Amino acid sequence: MIKLLVVLLVIIMVVLVLMxxxxxxxxxxxxxxxxxxxxxxxxxxxxxxxxxxxxxRMSGLNQDW
Structure with missing residues (x-):
């Protein structure tokens, strides 16, 4: 029973961290x-x-130097 609660708490914590x-x-x-x-x-x-x-200025930009 305690193992199940621990596993559930770990799963809840992982989900919260991912969120x-x-x-x-x-x-x-x-x-x-x-x-x-x-x-x-x-x-x-x-x-x-x-x-x-x-x-x-635009014509100056269009010239190839």
Whole structure:
């Protein structure tokens, strides 16, 4: 009888530990770096740069150096 109680307690503890491990939040994902084109598009959309500067810088990115 006592052996059965011990086995049940061990099973309950294992289940509780597994539940706690699964509930633990996963680490935050690493933010991906924006490409230069994405940065320019974001800055243009936010109004930080005007159309002329956007086009000038975008054409500079399109050139093969």
């Amino acid at each position: 706690m491990i699964r509930r633990r939040p996963s680490p935050p994902a690493r933010p991906q770096r924006e490409s230069p084109r994405e940065i320019l598009q974001r800055r243009y959309a936010a109004g930080e740069i005007d159309e002329d500067e956007y086009l000038r």
